[in-house]
Amino acid sequence: MKITVVYSPAPRQVHEWTVDLNEGATVGQALAASGLMAAFPLADVGSATVGVWGRRTRASHRLTEGDRVEIYRPLKVDPKVARRERFRGQGVRAAGLFAKKKAGAKAGY
Numbered sequence: 282m283k284i285t286v287v288y289s290p291a292p293r294q295v296h297e298w299t300v301d302l303n304e305g306a307t308v309g310q311a312l313a314a315s316g317l318m319a320a321f322p323l324a325d326v327g328s329a330t331v332g333v334w335g336r337r338t339r340a341s342h343r344l345t346e347g348d349r350v351e352i353y354r355p356l357k358v359d360p361k362v363a364r365r366e367r368f369r370g371q372g373v374r375a376a377g378l379f380a381k382k383k384a385g386a387k388a389g390y
Contacts, residue, residue: 282306282346286315289354290324302344308333309340311350329353 286298298315330353332338
């Protein structure tokens with residue numbers, strides 16, 4: 282069965298390998314067969330989060346024909362914290378529901 286392994290070491294850099302595996306192969310076997318560890322020896326694939334088609338999974342997950350195995354990088358900034366910082370920089374009146382307030386309307390409308 283054909284499996285695609287995808288890894289992105291940095292933004293806008295995507296590396297893709299297509300591997301041919303036996304029926305019942307696992308995510309861990311697909312990673313080993315892809316040559317990812319030889320191409321990126323500094324990548325910590327053993328502790329990285331992996332998924333199949335955008336859904337988190339374990340290395341022992343059994344694959345099916347045409348699956349796409351993805352290795353995820355850790356986030357540098359928590360999205361909630363980043364949003365709070367952007368909001369703080371914009372100010373309360375210039376963001377969200379308060380950006381366009383009708384004259385005489387209640388707050389938030």
